[in-house]
Amino acid sequence: MTGSRLASFATSATTALVCVLLLLPTIAVMPLSITETNFVTFPPRGFSLRWYETLFTSDAWRGAMVTSFITAALTTAVATPIGTMMALGLARLKGRWVGIGNVFILLPIIVPTIVTGVALYGLLARLGLIGTIPGLVLGHSVLALPFVVINVAAVLQKFDRRIEQAARSLGASPLTAFRLVTLPNLLPGVAAGALFAFLTSFDDFVIALFLAGIGAVTLPVQMWSGIRFEISPAVAAASTVLLFMSCLLLALQWWVKRR
Amino acid sequence: MMSSPAGLRRTTRSATTFFLLLPGLVVLAGMFILPVAQLVIDSFSDPAGALVHYQRIAVVPVYLLVLARTFLISAITAALCLLLGFPIAYRLAHSGPRVKAIILLCIFLSFWTNLLVRAFSWMVLLNPNGIFSQALAFIGLGDQIKLVYNTTGVLIGQTQILLPYMILPLAAVMSRVDPTLMNAARSLGASPTRAFLAVYIPLVKSGALAGSVLVFALSLGSFVIPALLGGPRDMFLAQLIEFNINNTLNLPFASALATVLLAATIVLYWIGDRWFGLGQVWGGR
Numbered sequence: 036m037t038g039s040r041l042a043s044f045a046t047s048a049t050t051a052l053v054c055v056l057l058l059l060p061t062i063a064v065m066p067l068s069i070t071e072t073n074f075v076t077f078p079p080r081g082f083s084l085r086w087y088e089t090l091f092t093s094d095a096w097r098g099a100m101v102t103s104f105i106t107a108a109l110t111t112a113v114a115t116p117i118g119t120m121m122a123l124g125l126a127r128l129k130g131r132w133v134g135i136g137n138v139f140i141l142l143p144i145i146v147p148t149i150v151t152g153v154a155l156y157g158l159l160a161r162l163g164l165i166g167t168i169p170g171l172v173l174g175h176s177v178l179a180l181p182f183v184v185i186n187v188a189a190v191l192q193k194f195d196r197r198i199e200q201a202a203r204s205l206g207a208s209p210l211t212a213f214r215l216v217t218l219p220n221l222l223p224g225v226a227a228g229a230l231f232a233f234l235t236s237f238d239d240f241v242i243a244l245f246l247a248g249i250g251a252v253t254l255p256v257q258m259w260s261g262i263r264f265e266i267s268p269a270v271a272a273a274s275t276v277l278l279f280m281s282c283l284l285l286a287l288q289w290w291v292k293r294r
Numbered sequence: 295m296m297s298s299p300a301g302l303r304r305t306t307r308s309a310t311t312f313f314l315l316l317p318g319l320v321v322l323a324g325m326f327i328l329p330v331a332q333l334v335i336d337s338f339s340d341p342a343g344a345l346v347h348y349q350r351i352a353v354v355p356v357y358l359l360v361l362a363r364t365f366l367i368s369a370i371t372a373a374l375c376l377l378l379g380f381p382i383a384y385r386l387a388h389s390g391p392r393v394k395a396i397i398l399l400c401i402f403l404s405f406w407t408n409l410l411v412r413a414f415s416w417m418v419l420l421n422p423n424g425i426f427s428q429a430l431a432f433i434g435l436g437d438q439i440k441l442v443y444n445t446t447g448v449l450i451g452q453t454q455i456l457l458p459y460m461i462l463p464l465a466a467v468m469s470r471v472d473p474t475l476m477n478a479a480r481s482l483g484a485s486p487t488r489a490f491l492a493v494y495i496p497l498v499k500s501g502a503l504a505g506s507v508l509v510f511a512l513s514l515g516s517f518v519i520p521a522l523l524g525g526p527r528d529m530f531l532a533q534l535i536e537f538n539i540n541n542t543l544n545l546p547f548a549s550a551l552a553t554v555l556l557a558a559t560i561v562l563y564w565i566g567d568r569w570f571g572l573g574q575v576w577g578g579r
Contacts, residue, residue: 039486049381054397056378056454057404060415067418077418077425117317124314127307140318143326145563147515149532150552154329157336157545177326180318209310238408241517245539255410262414262522271418274411281406 064278067271075266086272096269099257100276103237106168106253110175110236115229117176118183119221125184126191140184143177148241151177156245166248174246175236182235183228190224226291230284237280330556337549347550357534361554364531367445367520368513371452372460372506378453379460379505386461387468405458413522416451417442420523447523452513459512460505463572467501500570507566511559531555 071081164170202212240255247256261270340346420442479489517532538548566572
């Protein structure tokens with residue numbers, strides 16, 4: 036019995052250790068940003084909001100945040116309707132097309148982002164779209180599309196088709212039945228997909244590294260140069276902003292799913 | 295036949311399906327499938343010969359070294375993730391709702407923290423003046439062990455980033471294990487260790503292999519962690535690709551390297567899906 040008790044203790048200890056390991060970098064980054072020093076140090080020294088001031092007043096950082104928000108909003112606007120339509124279309128497929136459709140939609144997740152980035156760089160360089168927000172939006176839409184489809188498909192699976200059929204049998208046209216019955220039921224999935232799309236774009240670094248050029252620098256790309264050339268506490272402040280966005284969007288998603 | 299009501303309905307149905315799929319197909323084909331295909335074609339179309347870039351990869355020692363190190367470090371990462379991920383997946387699969395909720399919260403908070411943010415945080419935590427080095431110095435190991443800008447740093451970062459991809463599929467398989475099987479083994483006289491090794495492990499092996507293949511495949515394409523936490527000797531394939539685009543502007547050579555990475559990834563997912571049920575693990579969550 037002592038053997039199994041020891042095994043149980045070892046399992047719990049490793050579990051606790053891994054939980055700490057998982058959370059540590061997320062938690063440690065926030066205090067880094069409030070340091071008074073010109074360099075990053077953990078634990079931070081003193082308390083000051085000067086690095087947030089830098090973030091919101093310097094042209095480079097503020098510009099990057101604005102670019103990130105615009106790109107993420109446009110990506111959401113492009114990927115959400117297209118992904119929702121695609122999920123509805125995939126649900127109507129039959130036989131071997133189901134498998135083909137599923138693999139097809141998962142491909143952007145399976146292919147390493149760096150490969151997609153290089154491929155898009157080649158295409159957008161030919162089209163003269165490197166360093167532009169439309170170029171970034173096109174690239175991010177590819178990454179975001181599978182997440183919208185997965186979220187809508189998850190709700191669609193639980194959706195009782197008979198409600199739609201009931202509406203049809205009561206005389207609603209296919210389009211009316213869709214608009215008044217199916218769509219409201221799908222809305223939580225669509226909203227979750229939209230939030231995912233926003234976060235995918237806002238968080239992306241690898242695609243943007245190739246497509247941002249000098250004209251469309253996003254927050255993660257600006258952070259990258261911040262880390263590479265001098266480790267400024269402004270990077271920690273920017274990290275906190277990214278962290279805040281993730282938490283906000285995930286909280287929203289949780290709220291959407293509960294309703 | 296098309297004019298019969300059933301045939302007409304079927305045609306309308308197919309047309310609607312096609313119409314629903316069309317915009318997505320256009321975006322994915324135009325912005326993803328075609329550019330990736332073009333990349334593969336570009337890598338084989340050099341005036342000096344189709345395989346010029348691949349010969350260069352196979353002949354120049356530095357490139358082979360980068361390839362070998364990428365595969366080696368990814369394999370060690372997968373092993374570390376399995377070692378650390380197995381106990382936590384076990385707890386996640388077989389504990390009460392409260393422990394489950396805490397573990398899931400840790401996983402998802404970490405998972406949704408921007409990759410660059412986590413890498414930056416590790417840089418600060420592991421640096422020679424950081425808390426870990428100070429703790430090591432305190433127990434008298436400070437000068438011997440360097441934690442960052444070397445392979446150790448890459449392994450710490452990679453393992454932390456990729457652990458969720460091991461834990462979640464593994465826990466999904468573990469939670470499907472019928473607990474009565476373990477009890478049956480015990481009642482037939484097997485010791486807890488024997489029951490665990492002879493009954494439990496074979497039942498969850500597919501999950502462990504699927505998780506390992508997934509972590510390995512994801513690690514092969516890593517860029518941020520090796521670039522920020524590794525030293526000059528820890529260059530990954532993805533860094534070599536980026537260097538050839540943003541520094542030496544050699545897109546065809548970068549395309550050949552990217553094709554190698556793409557091929558390795560596709561083969562891995564195919565193996566994972568075919569033999570270890572990676573697809574089911576994915577869909578089953």
